[in-house]
Amino acid sequence: MAEKQGLVDSAKSIIRELNRRGFSAYMVGGYVRDRLLGRAVKDIDIATSATPDQVVALFPHTAATGVKHGTVTVIMDGQGFEVTTFRSEAGYSDLRRPDQVRFITDLTEDLSRRDFTINAMAMDADEALYDPFHGMEDLRTATLRCVGDPKRRFSEDALRMLRCVRFAAEYKLEIEKTTWHALVHNRHKLAHIAMERVQMELARIVAGSDPARGAKLLAASGLLAHTKTALPVLFHPNVVAEADSLLSLIPLFHESAHKWAFMLIALRIDANDGGKLLKSLKFAKHMQHRTLALVRLHEWMANELSRLSARSDDFPSSLQNIWRAGCVRFSPASMSVWLDLMNLAAHASGKLPGELSAEIFAALYGQAFVLRKRMPVAAPADLSVNGSDLLRITARSPGPWLGKLLDKLYEEVIYERVPNDRERLCQRALELIRDGADT
Numbered sequence: 001m002a003e004k005q006g007l008v009d010s011a012k013s014i015i016r017e018l019n020r021r022g023f024s025a026y027m028v029g030g031y032v033r034d035r036l037l038g039r040a041v042k043d044i045d046i047a048t049s050a051t052p053d054q055v056v057a058l059f060p061h062t063a064a065t066g067v068k069h070g071t072v073t074v075i076m077d078g079q080g081f082e083v084t085t086f087r088s089e090a091g092y093s094d095l096r097r098p099d100q101v102r103f104i105t106d107l108t109e110d111l112s113r114r115d116f117t118i119n120a121m122a123m124d125a126d127e128a129l130y131d132p133f134h135g136m137e138d139l140r141t142a143t144l145r146c147v148g149d150p151k152r153r154f155s156e157d158a159l160r161m162l163r164c165v166r167f168a169a170e171y172k173l174e175i176e177k178t179t180w181h182a183l184v185h186n187r188h189k190l191a192h193i194a195m196e197r198v199q200m201e202l203a204r205i206v207a208g209s210d211p212a213r214g215a216k217l218l219a220a221s222g223l224l225a226h227t228k229t230a231l232p233v234l235f236h237p238n239v240v241a242e243a244d245s246l247l248s249l250i251p252l253f254h255e256s257a258h259k260w261a262f263m264l265i266a267l268r269i270d271a272n273d274g275g276k277l278l279k280s281l282k283f284a285k286h287m288q289h290r291t292l293a294l295v296r297l298h299e300w301m302a303n304e305l306s307r308l309s310a311r312s313d314d315f316p317s318s319l320q321n322i323w324r325a326g327c328v329r330f331s332p333a334s335m336s337v338w339l340d341l342m343n344l345a346a347h348a349s350g351k352l353p354g355e356l357s358a359e360i361f362a363a364l365y366g367q368a369f370v371l372r373k374r375m376p377v378a379a380p381a382d383l384s385v386n387g388s389d390l391l392r393i394t395a396r397s398p399g400p401w402l403g404k405l406l407d408k409l410y411e412e413v414i415y416e417r418v419p420n421d422r423e424r425l426c427q428r429a430l431e432l433i434r435d436g437a438d439t
Contacts, residue, residue, distance in 0.1 A: 004041045010076040011044040014059070014083065015125040021058060023050040025083075026107060026122035026130065033118050036129075036139060037171070046074075046083045047122065049105040055083050069101050086110035092156045108132045112147060115160045116167060120147045144173040150182035158189040161223055162201035169205055169214035183221060190226045198227050199281040206259050212247035215240045215263075229280040239267050245349040252344060257287055261294035262341055265353045271295045297330045297338050298354075305360050319360075319367045328411045332378045339368055376420040380410040384422040385429070393426050394433060408432055 011027055018025035025048035031041060048055065052067045061075035070085035088109055090100040104110065107122060107130060114120040117135035129136065133147050144167055146153040146160075154160050161183045168175050175183070190198070205214035218224055219235040240247070246266035253259050264274045271292050278288045304322045308315060326335045343365055346352055352361055377383060387402050409425055409432075412418045418428045 007041055007044060007079060010079055011046060011081055012125045014046055014074055014076055014081055017058060018048050018050055023048050024107065026124050028122045029119050032121040032123050036136060044081060046081055047086055047110055048083055049086055051085050051103055070103060089113050114147050115153055115163060117145050117147055142173050143176050144168050144179065145176035146179045150179040151186060154182055154186040159193050159197050161187060161190060162198065165214055165217045166201055166205050168217055169210045170208045172210065187221060187223050187226045190223055191228050193228065195227065195229050195280060196282045199283060206250060206263060207256065209251055211250045212244050215247050231277055231280050234277060243267055245351055246345060246353055249345055249348050252348065257290035258341060260291045264295050265298050268354060271299060293334065294338060297334055301326060301338065302354050302356055306355060308360055310359050310363060316367060319364050320371060323368050323371055324414050327414050332375050336372060339365060377413050380406050383409055383425060384420050385425045389426060390429055405429060405432060
């Protein structure tokens, strides 16, 4: 709370200094919206009648972060505040940014160019509210509506259509009828937006408070069928409806890769189509790898578990062997992540994704709970022997055989056929070489 108040106090200091020099200035946009909703403050943007040059002249610590569009970052108390000159805009040939920007001195005209009424409010240093487009009323009635003509707003910046879905999901708002119709009518214009921008909005929907609602709106609007790069079907209305209770669990997960992996699993998108999707969205390679690794693990586990019968005599030992095989194939750490995600889904929604049997999964969880505690190694690197040890005892030259032998020793330890003891592992390595297991 102290940090939040410090942020607000610093923003007010900037506004009061601008006022003292004869300029009008206000806190605008997301800060005002979240302040009225009692939400946490992340940053504060300021709009002013002062030009960028005048702002730079007034404050000792500034950075020219967007002077062409009127923005200067003012550093106050170690924090950065974007201070932007009131402006009007004209021409949007790329359907993203204005071709022309004209600096003005009128707050209402500046607010009139913004996307939604809930983002077109301002507060002065005394927290008096300026709300010419009735954003406060729309917040009260949980309505999301464009400022002015929605067709014009979406034609100016096609990314606003995805932002519309994100705000509706995050703030639990109903999209006003003419705004929704304009979104559907203009959805083809999303093809003009870079995939990196599309990814950022989708990532914020998935990371938001209600990704299930975001998925429903994306499915109903058909927006993603009109992106620059063709995406595999991500949000199909029927699949989304079926997966609703699972998608609602996504906010319980902390890591982005886990959120996206669980979403793909819930929507029954396999690793192949999931890989195309994440690549099309320009996700970082490490994010793609971590997400798809978890999806592949799920596919493998679901396939292995589908072969079991809870009534067979060797059911417990079969579960143990599947768990150990998964640890060898994917690592104990990855298996534990998958197990915990599925267990959370089972307890929070009473439902498991795909064809997983609740009865068989519960039995697996019980077996894995015991096996995880006594798992001697988490990776081949945790073995008590290394490549140098094996080269020394075998007197052989390095080659592919060495990695294969270490993997085999890792498997032997995971299956508890040999302890993670240096002397025993060296002995077992020689036995494996004699039996040709390194070839």
